[in-house]
Amino acid sequence: MLKNKNILLSAVLLPAAMAFAQQNGGMWIPTELNEKEMKDLGMKISAKQIFDPTKPSIKDAVVQFDGGCTAEIISPKGLILTNHHCGYDNIQSHSTVENDLLTNGFWAKNPSEELPNPGVTVDFISDIKEVTAQVLAGTNGLDQKAAQEIINKNIEEVKASLKPESWQRILIKPVYYGNKYYAYIIETYKDIRLVGAPPQSIGKFGSDTDNWVWPRHTGDFSMFRIYADKNNRPAEYSKDNIPYKPKYFLPISIKDKQENDFTFVYGFPGRTTEYLPSIAIEKIMNDTDPARIAVREIALKTLDEKMRTDAETRIKYASKYASVANYWKKWMGEVEGLKKSNALENKRLYEQSLAAKSPELKNSLDELKRLYTEQAPYALNNAYYTELLRNAETLNLANRFLNYSASLEQGKMDDKVLAKFKNELSAFYKDYSGELDAKVTAKLLALYANKVPAQYLPEGFKQNFSDANKNLETIENWSINSIISGRNSLNGATVYTNIDNVFANQNQLVSIIKKDPLISLMASLKEAYLKNADSKYTMLQSQIDAIQKKYMAQLMQADQNRKFFPDANSTMRVTYGKVKGSNPRDGVFYKFQTHLAGVMEKYLPGDYEFDVPKKLIDLYNKKDFGIYKDKTGDVPVAFTATNHTTGGNSGSPALDAYGNLIGLNFDRQWEGTMSDINYDQKYSRNIMVDTKYILFVIDKFADSKWLLNEMKIVK
Numbered sequence: 225m226l227k228n229k230n231i232l233l234s235a236v237l238l239p240a241a242m243a244f245a246q247q248n249g250g251m252w253i254p255t256e257l258n259e260k261e262m263k264d265l266g267m268k269i270s271a272k273q274i275f276d277p278t279k280p281s282i283k284d285a286v287v288q289f290d291g292g293c294t295a296e297i298i299s300p301k302g303l304i305l306t307n308h309h310c311g312y313d314n315i316q317s318h319s320t321v322e323n324d325l326l327t328n329g330f331w332a333k334n335p336s337e338e339l340p341n342p343g344v345t346v347d348f349i350s351d352i353k354e355v356t357a358q359v360l361a362g363t364n365g366l367d368q369k370a371a372q373e374i375i376n377k378n379i380e381e382v383k384a385s386l387k388p389e390s391w392q393r394i395l396i397k398p399v400y401y402g403n404k405y406y407a408y409i410i411e412t413y414k415d416i417r418l419v420g421a422p423p424q425s426i427g428k429f430g431s432d433t434d435n436w437v438w439p440r441h442t443g444d445f446s447m448f449r450i451y452a453d454k455n456n457r458p459a460e461y462s463k464d465n466i467p468y469k470p471k472y473f474l475p476i477s478i479k480d481k482q483e484n485d486f487t488f489v490y491g492f493p494g495r496t497t498e499y500l501p502s503i504a505i506e507k508i509m510n511d512t513d514p515a516r517i518a519v520r521e522i523a524l525k526t527l528d529e530k531m532r533t534d535a536e537t538r539i540k541y542a543s544k545y546a547s548v549a550n551y552w553k554k555w556m557g558e559v560e561g562l563k564k565s566n567a568l569e570n571k572r573l574y575e576q577s578l579a580a581k582s583p584e585l586k587n588s589l590d591e592l593k594r595l596y597t598e599q600a601p602y603a604l605n606n607a608y609y610t611e612l613l614r615n616a617e618t619l620n621l622a623n624r625f626l627n628y629s630a631s632l633e634q635g636k637m638d639d640k641v642l643a644k645f646k647n648e649l650s651a652f653y654k655d656y657s658g659e660l661d662a663k664v665t666a667k668l669l670a671l672y673a674n675k676v677p678a679q680y681l682p683e684g685f686k687q688n689f690s691d692a693n694k695n696l697e698t699i700e701n702w703s704i705n706s707i708i709s710g711r712n713s714l715n716g717a718t719v720y721t722n723i724d725n726v727f728a729n730q731n732q733l734v735s736i737i738k739k740d741p742l743i744s745l746m747a748s749l750k751e752a753y754l755k756n757a758d759s760k761y762t763m764l765q766s767q768i769d770a771i772q773k774k775y776m777a778q779l780m781q782a783d784q785n786r787k788f789f790p791d792a793n794s795t796m797r798v799t800y801g802k803v804k805g806s807n808p809r810d811g812v813f814y815k816f817q818t819h820l821a822g823v824m825e826k827y828l829p830g831d832y833e834f835d836v837p838k839k840l841i842d843l844y845n846k847k848d849f850g851i852y853k854d855k856t857g858d859v860p861v862a863f864t865a866t867n868h869t870t871g872g873n874s875g876s877p878a879l880d881a882y883g884n885l886i887g888l889n890f891d892r893q894w895e896g897t898m899s900d901i902n903y904d905q906k907y908s909r910n911i912m913v914d915t916k917y918i919l920f921v922i923d924k925f926a927d928s929k930w931l932l933n934e935m936k937i938v939k
């Protein structure tokens with residue numbers, strides 16, 4: 225009897241325990257890993273080996289790359305690997321029409337050829353501490369505003385009490401909407417040099433057509449090196465700096481992979497919202513995502529026409545275009561995935577079941593529903609306005625000049641602030657074409673006039689700007705005569721030829737700016753938006769935030785069986801799962817792996833997305849694969865797994881059961897991109913470039929054996 229009961233129990237419990245893995249996804253704080261489950265899934269190392277503040281551990285090889293991506297150290301000389309699309313800006317900035325590193329790739333032949341990238345940083349996390357009790361001390365019973373003041377004060381005290389070294393800083397961040405706080409001790413290195421990058425026909429193969437899509441064949445990697453001062457500490461760029469000596473670096477495995485192998489991904493995921501109420505998901509799905517998609521659709525189409533026919537424009541806009549296109553496509557996948565995974569329905573049922581148990585939770589949900597519904601029209605306007613300002617770059621410029629003239633008039637413009645402004649402008653103008661953007665701006669103004677209700681718009685705007693063709697004429701006319709577009713001069717100079725001359729007499733400049741119709745238009749759009757929409761939007765948002773914090777706590781209280789993880793917030797996390805294919809649609813099975821043969825299948829000679837470099841074709845035809853082929857005889861290119869990743873995980877190391885590097889995370893598959901809101905084990909897969917392909921390209925394609933010699937390769 226007892227025996228039978230045991231069997232029955234394990235039959236019930238075991239699948240449940242197994243199913244917990246990735247059932248609801250999970251991005252775990254590395255000091256709070258589910259070691260037992262990771263081991264049950266096949267992990268052969270301990271949680272301590274993944275994160276140990278006192279001894280070298282894997283975390284010492286994982287860095288945040290330039291604030292947005294992840295990178296990992298793969299040699300004792302500070303060599304790091306990240307995605308090609310993460311290094312893209314830097315590769316672009318070293319490129320000209322004559323020496324186009326994007327097209328040709330770049331491989332330093334020795335350290336002296338490595339290229340510095342001023343401004344680029346990498347962050348190490350030397351420790352993580354939970355500091356909730358200290359941060360929230362004395363806030364009980366206070367209203368939101370009073371509590372926040374105490375929290376801010378407490379945060380400063382906690383920072384001081386942690387006594388960072390002179391080369392460290394402390395960052396304290398909330399999770400669970402302010403129900404918990406963590407402190408991060410960070411060391412930032414500032415001399416980061418470009419070591420190698422494949423041509424974009426490898427590193428960005430498939431470009432926007434294949435972006436967010438499986439099966440994938442992109443060699444999305446680039447290499448940099450961290451430099452340090454002679455004490456191995458962070459230092460500004462200097463030719464006297466030396467390669468950083470890491471506490472730990474990752475061995476690289478080129479063993480064959482099997483479906484269901486354990487794997488984990490270590491990195492800096494940016495932002496997820498897994499605990500939104502169903503009403504918020506509904507608004508994202510039906511209102512704000514479609515609005516953002518519509519704006520970008522127009523901008524991208526207009527840029528693309530020019531970029532295809534003009535090499536200079538292509539280089540100038542390459543990085544910006546890729547980043548606008550990236551989320552444009554992501555949002556489309558997200559909306560589809562939310563529908564397909566039944567996110568709304570499932571969330572509603574879940575909410576109902578919890579509300580039945582907890583009247584307080586039900587109250588919060590009702591409040592959230594009321595607030596989100598009231599906020600919806602303002603949120604929609606906010607989506608259109610922020611996308612307009614991002615994509616209509618001439619308006620974006622106009623806004624910067626507006627802020628500048630306001631600062632000047634308020635006496636806030638000293639030499640330092642001015643120098644900073646001019647630097648920002650110069651960086652902006654480097655990748656801007658006034659003529660091309662006049663078209664984008666004209667078309668987006670028409671969309672804005674047509675989509676946004678008149679009560680949120682300036683007087684007469686709807687009548688005057690709803691016709692795109694008319695706008696094209698008006699805006700071109702304004703742009704060609706404007707100083708800010710760089711198409712007109714002041715004191716014999718333009719912002720391109722001599723920006724100092726343009727700013728020589730600031731009073732004169734401001735009086736000209738004030739008469740510029742682009743600036744006046746921007747001023748009126750902004751005024752109408754701030755007054756009619758933004759004030760309501762932010763007021764309601766702060767009420768939503770306060771209830772969401774309460775709701776989060778109630779949720780954790782009401783659903784004790786659920787294993788909660790904090791939403792991504794650009795801090796260090798570990799996610800784990802299995803190497804796995806998927807069955808995204810009826811009759812369709814995705815294998816977990818692609819090979820070089822698939823690159824050749826997609827090859828379109830001369831195409832801007834699917835061309836293949838001749839040398840790679842030759843290697844393929846000669847089957848010159850060296851030690852990088854797998855048991856099929858071909859080189860594996862990319863693979864998928866159930867790791868729960870998001871933007872910011874780009875470049876993150878994918879590791880095997882022993883902590884060896886097996887791939888570089890760079891994307892998710894289309895059917896699962898809603899995982900930022902609703903991870904679904906059936907559809908959600910992360911996409912990684914295989915270490916075999918990376919090493920194959922470095923070795924056979926780039927002949928850069930000197931780099932391989934630095935690495936520790938596990939065969």
Ligand code: ARG
Nearest residue numbers: 309431432435436546550891
């Ligand atoms: N979708 C990936 C990520 O979110 C890759 C983006 C870069 N590639 C591109 N074609 N835009 O970053």
Ligand code: GLU
Nearest residue numbers: 870871872873874890891
């Ligand atoms: N490509 C993304 C990035 O740049 C990672 C993919 C994702 O969003 O999952 O971080």
